[in-house]
Amino acid sequence: NAGVTQTPKFRVLKTGQSMTLLCAQDMNHEYMYWYRQDPGMGLRLIHYSVGEGTTAKGEVPDGYNVSRLKKQNFLLGLESAAPSQTSVYFCASSYGGTATARYGYTFGSGTRLTVV
């Protein structure tokens, strides 16, 4: 049981380049999330999805887009990377609703992205 898998684990981009981060979960979770972690800032929500075909903005959505075409996958896109997007990105999934309170999120191991 893999849980939540993120690819790639590391990436270096040049300013202005684009890329897609892939998140896959095999737990049949309804909800999926993308967070970024920066020093001293904790985890900040970028976008999330409450089900296949739905997405919503989180706290820091600017510069990112997402898609959830299949229940098990949640893609995070950077259209034109900027140095301010240098961060560690975490994908997470959960059952949603009150079940989240009982079981929490399951996180992937993260993607370390550097934009130069």
Place this chain on the structure above:
Amino acid sequence: DQQVKQNSPSLSVQEGRISILNCDYTNSMFDYFLWYKKYPAEGPTFLISISSIKDKNEDGRFTVFLNKSAKHLSLHIVPSQPGDSAVYFCAVNKFYFGSGTKLNVKP
């Protein structure tokens, strides 16, 4: 504005003693609260949660206390073990996470 605050970036405790990690929140409408543990180069893992209708929840060595009037929650680890050394995040149901407290348990 930060919805969830962890004001102590780090905490050092001797093995066998109690570790107390603190978290403050701003919105009294939050209805459940969670703690996560994170090791370097790994994603956070869920540790324990508490509903706003309770003031205490216990799971083995881990106990979470909720003080709704003060909008404050704490995580107690007793006894602390070197393997507990990690970053601990508190979180609330509306997706918000604190900035984390790095716990170091000294042998």
